[in-house]
Amino acid sequence: MRRISTIIMAIALGIFCFSVSSLPAIGDKNSAPNTHITPYYIENSAKDTGSPNIVTAVLADYRGFDTLEETTVMFLAGLTTVLVLSAEKKEHNTKKHHKNSGQEMEKTTETMPEAAKVEKEAEKR
Amino acid sequence: MRKPFGGVVLDSAFRVIVPFTIIYGIYVLTHGEFSPGGGFQAGALLAVGVVLARLVQGENAKFNIKGTHAVMLAGLGAFLYAFTGILPMFFGGNFLEYSYLPVHLHETAEIHAFGILMIEIGVTLTVMMTIIDIMDVLVKKGDSDE
Known part of the structure; x- marks a missing residue:
């Protein structure tokens, strides 16, 4: 059980790191929320x-x-x-x-x- | 923590600090619309007053809220928020649509401000009482461990 949850958390961390890199920069004028x-x-x-x-x-x-x-x-x-x-x-x-x-x-x-x-x-x- | 921490210094500091903290908390709550602030911060400030009273003056502090009462009041705060949301639904609006609140004010913006104040009070109650709750139960746990 513990091993499974560790694996799931590792995968989630990987997805998190990957998706953070594709976020718009802070203060970007042309990003979707700012327009x-x-x-x-x-x-x-x-x-x-x-x-x-x-x-x-x-x-x-x-x-x-x-x-x-x-x-x-x-x-x-x-x-x-x-x-x-x-x-x-x-x-x-x-x-x-x-x-x-x-x-x-x-x-x-x-x-x-x-x-x-x-x-x-x-x-x- | 049946015995208070109090000494001469703490008692007098308590008398100076707590009224200011509470007045500032109420200020932050009521001015949340106009200046930085709002329910969450006001709740934390108001809770500090009660927590300090409990720490300095012990269990028999005059300015004290017991754990069971705090749980009930925290629920009441969450209820107040939800109630403010549901109320416009009886008067033809959507959930949390403040302009349909049954208040007699001339401008729509004023009714919005009233609705915001209502939910801020709800948030303040919940935050304040949750902090007091946790403090109370930790203090009781410490007592039983001694």
Whole structure:
């Protein structure tokens, strides 16, 4: 499994390096984005969006959907981090529990995610 | 981190720095349309205030947001963004088409600005609360490891 993923990553890296070399140079006047969409933003963004800041106009108005995804991804990444870290912590606490006071343990079982509970029960069987 | 880091120096520095950070964060948020800035930067700045309060004054800091509340508020921010997108669909527009927002403003551009402000608030909430979330859970993990 590990070898396969390494090979896939190596291939992806090769494709990446190859495609970077064919990108237009930064600041190239004749590249596709600089001849079509950039002049349009510069000319019309203030009139269209009422925002004198072109960056904000593009970020929040023309490309609003993209920013929505960005926000969702950030929220989900934070949620995942919290879930992963706190799940590890709870396992640690349950091992410790037999020696320590039971107060903290009660709290952890209350907030334990359903999936973890089901897993625990399955282990017992 | 049940015990705060605070000392005389940190406490007084905290009192000076945090109000400025938060006011600057709100400024960056509300002026995102006119000057460099916007939701992501404002969220990071506002989160710094809460994180500093937590570090300096410990768990009982007055200016504190708990992890569970932070998760809920982060979701609320993402919801606010999506809601601003969906709302114009009920009034004859497309997804995220701000000119169809049900707000009584004279110019279309002003309604656009209002829509942008709404989604910036959503982004700010999500970024700020996500940072606080991660800080909170790391602090709790550190406590349980001790």
